[in-house]
Amino acid sequence: MKLLTVEQKHIHYLKRSAISKWALVDSQPHHHKLFMDHKYDIIIDHHPITEPVKAVFLDIREDYGANASIMNEYLKAAKIKPSPKLATALFYGIKTDTDNFVRASILHDMSAFKQLYQFISMRMLKKIESSEMTRGMLPKYRQAMERLIFIRDIAFVHMARVEIPLENILDDPDDESGLETLVKTILKGVK
Numbered sequence: 001m002k003l004l005t006v007e008q009k010h011i012h013y014l015k016r017s018a019i020s021k022w023a024l025v026d027s028q029p030h031h032h033k034l035f036m037d038h039k040y041d042i043i044i045d046h047h048p049i050t051e052p053v054k055a056v057f058l059d060i061r062e063d064y065g066a067n068a069s070i071m072n073e074y075l076k077a078a079k080i081k082p083s084p085k086l087a088t089a090l091f092y093g094i095k096t097d098t099d100n101f102v103r104a105s106i107l108h109d110m111s112a113f114k115q116l117y118q119f120i121s122m123r124m125l126k127k128i129e130s131s132e133m134t135r136g137m138l139p140k141y142r143q144a145m146e147r148l149i150f151i152r153d154i155a156f157v158h159m160a161r162v163e164i165p166l167e168n169i170l171d172d173p174d175d176e177s178g179l180e181t182l183v184k185t186i187l188k189g190v191k
């Protein structure tokens with residue numbers, strides 16, 4: 001987010017009255033309690049539909065491994081050439097969401113990946129990929145592993161105050177293989 005200079009605000013700090021259209025991307029209202037009490041104008045997602053979803057414009061494609069692949073098709077249909085930043089962000093989104101193409105339903109993702117490749121900034125991509133873990137973060141990870149407890153098959157870690165953004169620890173918090181992602185992220189950083 002920092003490298004791509006994407007400005008983001010927590011939903012708590014949004015002035016609701018100043019927003020005329022609500023869009024939800026890569027998720028569905030019942031996925032999080034903060035998402036539930038809105039009427040959405042747009043919902044674009046690729047997660048399986050497990051509960052009825054309503055929006056003025058609804059586009060849920062379960063056969064896409066990455067939401068970024070769907071977004072790429074919108075750009076293509078509108079004949080918009082993505083900027084290097086946008087292309088790199090979508091490209092990285094496809095890489096991580098398909099776990100470098102080892103997850104199911106990747107056909108559409110491969111074609112989006114191929115199309116975006118010509119527009120990306122390799123320098124920026126390399127920077128993003130190597131920024132996932134820094135030396136300074138390792139002690140926190142060690143602490144996390146030491147504090148890890150299991151309650152049935154759910155892993156819990158209480159970290160008190162942490163300065164590392166949570167998305168650095170868990171790529172996709174609603175991912176069922178969250179623990180696997182966590183361990184993999186650590187191994188990736190340590191190698």
Ligand SMILES: [Mn+2]
Pocket residue numbers: 026046065066067097
């Ligand atoms: Mn996704």
